[in-house]
Amino acid sequence: MxxxxxxxxxxxxxxxxxxxxxxxxxxxxxxxxxxxxxxxxxxxxxxxxxxxxxLVYGDINALSSRPIEIKPFFHFYPGSTSLTFSTWSCNFTCPWCQNYHLSKKAPNPKKANYISPENIVDLALKMGDEGVCVSFTEPTLLFEYSLDVFKLAKKHGLYTSYVSNGYITEKALVLLKNAGMDAINIDIKGDSKTYKKYCGNIKAKFVWNTAKKALDMGIHVEIVNLIVTGVNDNLKTIKNIVKLHLKNLGPEVPIHFTRYFPAFKFNEPPTKIEVLEKAYEIAKDFGILYPYLGNVPGHKFENTYCPKCGELLIKRRNFKILRWKLKNFKCPKCKFPIKITGEYVAK
Structure with missing residues (x-):
């Protein structure tokens, strides 16, 4: 006690x-x-x-101002930055975790680094950030704290977001929405076998349900699929993810196919670029309007192209926007409307 x-x-x-x-x-x-x-x-x-x-209300183990594109969010307040923070541990067991030094440690209240919601919001404002984001580790674990931070953030004109594995309950999602959650990026690990074998006997259907419910609630949704060598890099799994994406979210929700690098307990070689490119092509062929590649700096598929005429609209590199050609969020060439939440922030 x-x-x-x-x-x-x-x-x-x-x-x-x-x-x-x-x-x-x-x-x-x-x-x-x-x-x-x-x-x-x-x-x-x-x-x-x-x-x-x-045990982790306000126990913050990482804190930094970061581009929104690094989450990745490409269609949500493009060009902006968010004060990003996290806490300890996780509810998944992924052996390739990129932030294992944070997610694989249990909290210790006696040694906690407590930061109040007021201080988080004040710092975001001082840093010139447009929003706040709970990321690095699973944000669901900071649930009660998120509610308080989000309510304060909205009062000060900041947007609010999660980068999540999507295993949150609908009850929790509703409370987050009511507190002012604007956006969520959900990491799809693979098919049902991937979740069961690598993530701790997880049921994949709950993750897709979260994405669909968030979208139905009016929350901005983007999907990321870390393609891990020897785990979910086969065409059957990629096609299955694309089909489920279209079934649950439709063609306008962006999907990011991200390159894996060895980390924690997983030593398979980095994802082959051609596998990522094939995933992009599959997504386009099936009708997803905005597929992207991640962790491949300078690749042409980091950019946004007009789904109708193919015009280059947003050029990116290293999570920065190098060129913005949209006019009133429409293609300047064919006037096709590009669905983006929030305004473009030029920095």
Whole structure:
């Protein structure tokens, strides 16, 4: 009970008692049943005498101002920057995690780096950022804190966003929307076998459901698919992802095929460029209007082209916009409307 005195320990919002000793966490779709004195799968929530507590409210382990394109968001306030922050641990077990030094460590309230929501928003304003973003590790774990930050951010004219694995429950998503969430980028790991084998027995359908529900709520959605060598780099898996994207989200939602590099416990070689290019071509052939490649600086498929006439509209390199040719968010050549949320921020 001593842990309850620390500022990062707060009663959780989404849980219910299942018996006299256990609670069910309703934050992510694992819906862990947690007995008294035990923690959930993510190690950020603990049951104390029938109450569930988050251990990471405002426990910030990384903080920086970053281009929105690095998330990646290419059709959401292009050219802007967001104050980006994260906390410890994760509810997935991906062995190739790029931020494993943050996601594979459990929180310690005694040593927490507490930053209040007010300080986060003040810092974003001082840094000249247009928004805030919870990223680096799974943002769902900062749920209660996100609600408070987002409400404050919206009062100060900032946009709010998540970069997520998409395993959040609908209850949590609704509360985030009500708090002012503007955008979410969801990482699709692969097909059902990929999720089950590498991510900790995850059900892929919940991830797609989250993306669809977010879009239906009016939240800006973009999808990223990290193509990992020997895991999800086969054409069958890529085609399946493209089909599910179109079925759940439609042709206008951008999809980013991102290059993997060896990290953490996974040592397969980096994704072949030709595999990424093939994924791009498959997406275009199936009718996705805005496919992109990521982690391949200078590649032509980082750019935005008019889906109707092929005109180069937005030229990018290293997460920066080098050329902006849109006029009133339309192709200057054929007048085809390009769906973008928010204004272009030239810096």
């Amino acid at each position: 001593k842990a309850l005195k620390y500022p990062t320990v707060r009663e959780a919002l989404l849980y219910k008692n299942t018996d006299s000793e256990s609670v069910m966490c309703e934050l992510c779709n694992r819906k862990c049943i947690i007995r008294d004195g035990q923690m959930g799968f993510c190690k950020t929530r603990i049951n104390r005498e029938g109450k569930l507590y988050t």
